[in-house]
Amino acid sequence: xxxPIVVQQLTKRFGSFEAVSDVSFTAPxxxxxxxxxxxxxxxxxxxxxxxxxxxxxxxHIWLGDVELTPxxxxxxxxxxxxQHYALFRHMTVADNVAFGLEVRKQxxxxxxxxVDELLELVQLSHFAKRYPDQLSGGQRQRVALARALAPxxxxxxxxxxxGALDAKVRQDLRRWLDELHTELGVTSLLVTHxxxxxxxxxxxxxxxxxxxxxxxxxxxxxxxxxxxxFVAGFVGSANVLHGHVQGGxxxxxxxxxxxxxxxxxxxxxxxxxxxxxVHVSVDSEGxxxxxxxxxRTMLGWLSQLTLHLTNGETIVAHVPNEDIEGVKEGDTVWVxxxxxxxxxRHADVEPQLVTGLTGSGRT
Amino acid sequence: MSAFPQTAKPAKTIDRPxxxxxxxxxxxxxxxxxxxxxxxxxxxxxxxxxxxxxxxLSTIVATFQMPDVQHAFFLTGVxxxxxxxxxxxxxxxxxxxxxxxxxxxxxxxxxLVDLPFALSPVTVGLAAVILFGxxxxxxxxxxxxxxxxxxxxxxxxxxxxxxxxxxxxxxxVPVLEEIGKDEEDAAHTLGASILQTWRRVTLPNIRxxxxxxxxxxxxxxxxxxxxxxxxxxxxxGKTETATLFIFTAIExxxxxxxxxxxxxxxxxxxxxxxxxxxxxxxxxxxKEGT
Numbered sequence: 001x002x003x004p005i006v007v008q009q010l011t012k013r014f015g016s017f018e019a020v021s022d023v024s025f026t027a028p029x030x031x032x033x034x035x036x037x038x039x040x041x042x043x044x045x046x047x048x049x050x051x052x053x054x055x056x057x058x059x060h061i062w063l064g065d066v067e068l069t070p071x072x073x074x075x076x077x078x079x080x081x082x083q084h085y086a087l088f089r090h091m092t093v094a095d096n097v098a099f100g101l102e103v104r105k106q107x108x109x110x111x112x113x114x115v116d117e118l119l120e121l122v123q124l125s126h127f128a129k130r131y132p133d134q135l136s137g138g139q140r141q142r143v144a145l146a147r148a149l150a151p152x153x154x155x156x157x158x159x160x161x162x163g164a165l166d167a168k169v170r171q172d173l174r175r176w177l178d179e180l181h182t183e184l185g186v187t188s189l190l191v192t193h194x195x196x197x198x199x200x201x202x203x204x205x206x207x208x209x210x211x212x213x214x215x216x217x218x219x220x221x222x223x224x225x226x227x228x229x230f231v232a233g234f235v236g237s238a239n240v241l242h243g244h245v246q247g248g249x250x251x252x253x254x255x256x257x258x259x260x261x262x263x264x265x266x267x268x269x270x271x272x273x274x275x276x277x278v279h280v281s282v283d284s285e286g287x288x289x290x291x292x293x294x295x296r297t298m299l300g301w302l303s304q305l306t307l308h309l310t311n312g313e314t315i316v317a318h319v320p321n322e323d324i325e326g327v328k329e330g331d332t333v334w335v336x337x338x339x340x341x342x343x344x345r346h347a348d349v350e351p352q353l354v355t356g357l358t359g360s361g362r363t
Numbered sequence: 364m365s366a367f368p369q370t371a372k373p374a375k376t377i378d379r380p381x382x383x384x385x386x387x388x389x390x391x392x393x394x395x396x397x398x399x400x401x402x403x404x405x406x407x408x409x410x411x412x413x414x415x416x417x418x419x420l421s422t423i424v425a426t427f428q429m430p431d432v433q434h435a436f437f438l439t440g441v442x443x444x445x446x447x448x449x450x451x452x453x454x455x456x457x458x459x460x461x462x463x464x465x466x467x468x469x470x471x472x473x474x475l476v477d478l479p480f481a482l483s484p485v486t487v488g489l490a491a492v493i494l495f496g497x498x499x500x501x502x503x504x505x506x507x508x509x510x511x512x513x514x515x516x517x518x519x520x521x522x523x524x525x526x527x528x529x530x531x532x533x534x535x536v537p538v539l540e541e542i543g544k545d546e547e548d549a550a551h552t553l554g555a556s557i558l559q560t561w562r563r564v565t566l567p568n569i570r571x572x573x574x575x576x577x578x579x580x581x582x583x584x585x586x587x588x589x590x591x592x593x594x595x596x597x598x599x600g601k602t603e604t605a606t607l608f609i610f611t612a613i614e615x616x617x618x619x620x621x622x623x624x625x626x627x628x629x630x631x632x633x634x635x636x637x638x639x640x641x642x643x644x645x646x647x648x649x650k651e652g653t
Contacts, residue, residue: 078552080549
C-alpha cells in the first residue's frame with residue numbers, strides 16, 4: 001500500500017541562481033530514502049518542492065501514479081517534519097497533534113482517539129497538556145513527528161530532523177525513528193548532511209552536490225562504489241592521491257595503485273583510498289611502500305596514523321591497535337593501499353590531502 | 364563560609380573601596396534617571412490630577428454633563444474606533460507583506476511606514492487642506508457629490524489614521540520576523556488553508572504585539588491635536604474632539620473643565636496600557652505554571 005515518490009527532471013531557479021538542476025530519482029514505497037549532501041546542495045529545496053512549499057521552475061513530482069506538481073500544499077497530504085520542530089507554540093502538545101485532524105473536520109471522538117494513539121506511539125502521553133517550550137528538543141521533535149503522522153500521510157518528509165539536537169539525543173532518536181519506520185512502513189524521505197545518519201537509517205541514498213544528483217544507490221553501493229570523486233570524498237573519509245594513469249594503474253611517484261584500467265593512459269588521475277584500506281605492517285613483507293609515522297592518535301580500538309611516504313605524500317591510516325603494537329611516532333612502517341577508487345582528474349579538483357576525516361568520527 | 368572565616372575576610376576588605384565607589388556611581392545614575400522620569404513625566408501628571416480633582420466631585424459631574432464635553436468624547440471615540448479598525452487591518456496586512464513577501468520597492472514601503480513619525484502633525488493637517496480644501500486637488504470630486512471632507516469628521520479621521528499608521532506595523536513586524544515562517548508552513552502541510560493558518564497560527568502568535576500596537580494607536584488617536592486642529596475648523600458641538608475641547612476651553616478660561624477632560628484622556632491611555640501588561644502577565648504566567 002506504500003506509494004513511491006518519483007521526481008522527474010526537477011529544476012528550481014531563484015533569479016539567475018539554479019538551486020536545483022535537473023534532479024531525478026525514485027524513493028521506493030515503504031522505504032527510507034536519504035537526500036544527502038553538504039549545505040547549499042539543494043536537498044532541502046527538493047524536499048520543499050515535493051511538499052508543495054516551493055514551486056518547481058521545471059519538472060514533475062509523482063506520488064505513485066498521481067501527479068503532485070499541480071496540487072497545492074494542502075491537497076498533497078504529506079507529513080513534514082522541520083529541523084526546528086515548528087510546533088505551534090501557543091497550543092498544547094495534544095492540540096498540536098490534533099491540528100491536522102481538526103482542519104480536516106474529523107469528528108471529535110475520532111480525533112481524540114487518534115491523538116491518544118499517536119502520543120502513545122511517540123511515548124509522550126503524559127505530556128499532552130504541556131506547551132512546546134516546556135519540552136526538551138528531543139521531545140519536541142517527537143511531538144512534531146506525531147503531528148505530521150496524525151492525518152495518515154502517504155509520505156513522510158523529514159528536513160534535517162535531528163540537526164538541532166545534541167549528539168546523544170540524536171543517536172537515540174535516530175534508532176527510535178528506525179524502529180518506528182519499521183512499524184509504520186510509510187514512504188519516507190530524509191534530508192541530511194550527516195553521512196553517518198544517512199548510512200544508518202536509509203535503504204537508499206541520493207547524494208546531491210551543487211543542485212545535481214551525484215549518485216543514487218544503497219548505502220553499500222554509495223560507500224563501496226562511489227560513482228564520482230565527490231561521492232568518494234563526501235561519504236566516508238578518504239586519502240586523496242594525485243598521479244598519472246600508466247598501465248591500468250595510478251602512479252603516485254614511487255607508489256602505485258590499481259583500479260585505473262577504465263581511464264585513459266597518460267592522463268592525470270586521482271585515487272581515493274579509505275583510511276581503513278591503508279594496510280600498515282611493521283615488517284617489510286606486509287607492504288610495498290615505506291613510510292614514517294608522523295603522528296599516532298588513539299581512536300578507541302583502533303589508532304589513526306599520519307604517515308609520511310617516501311615520495312613526499314602524507315596519508316592517514318586507521319589501523320587496529322593489535323596490528324601496530326609498540327609503533328610510535330618516528331618509526332618506519334610498511335604500507336599497502338587497498339581498494340582504491342580512481343577517477344580522471346579534472347582541473348577543478350583541489351589537490352587536497354584527506355577529505356571528510358572529521359566525518360569518520362562523530363559528526 | 365563559616366568553615367573558612369580567615370580566607371573570607373581579607374577578600375571582603377579588598378573588595379570594599381571599589382564596591383563603595385561603584386555603588387555611589389550607580390546610585391547617582393539611578394537617581395538621575397528617577398529625577399528625569401519623575402520630574403518630566405510624573406510631576407505634570409500629578410499637577411493635572413491635583414487641579415482636576417480639587418474643584419470637587421460636583422464640578423466633575425457637572426463637566427461630564429455638559430453637552431459639548433459629551434459630544435467631544437463621543438467624537439474622539441468615533442475617530443478612535445474607525446482609526447483602530449483601519450490601522451489594525453491594514454497594519455497587520457502590511458506587516459505580513461513586509462516580512463513574508465519579497466518584491467521590488469520593499470525597502471521604500473518600509474521607509475514610508477515611518478513617515479508619520481518624522482512629519483509634524485501640523486504638516487499632515489496642512490497636506491489635508493491642500494488636498495481637500497477649496498481648490499484642492501481632490502476637492503471638486505467630493506464637493507460635486509455633496510460630500511464635505513475638510514472641516515468635517517472625514518478629514519479628522521483621515522489625518523488621525525495617517526498619524527497612527529506606524530504603531531501597529533512597528534509592533535507586529537519584529538514579532539513576525541522572530542517567529543519565522545516554519546509554523547505557517549507546518550500548518551499548510553497539515554492541510555490548513557491560508558485563512559485557517561492565519562486565524563489559528565499566525566494571529567495567536569502575534570497577538571501581544573498586535574495588542575500593544577492597538578494600545579499605542581488608541582493612546583495616540585485620543586491624544587491627537589495638531590493635525591486635527593488644522594482640518595477640523597473648530598466647530599463647537601460638531602467637529603470638536605476631546606483634545607480640541609481642552610484647547611478651546613483653556614482659551615476661554617474654563618480651565619477646570621479642561622483639566623478634568625485632560626485627566627480623563629490620560630487615565631484611559633494609562634489604564635489601557637496597564638490592563639494589557641497585566642493580562643499578558645497573567646496569561647503567560649498561567650501557561651508557565653501548568
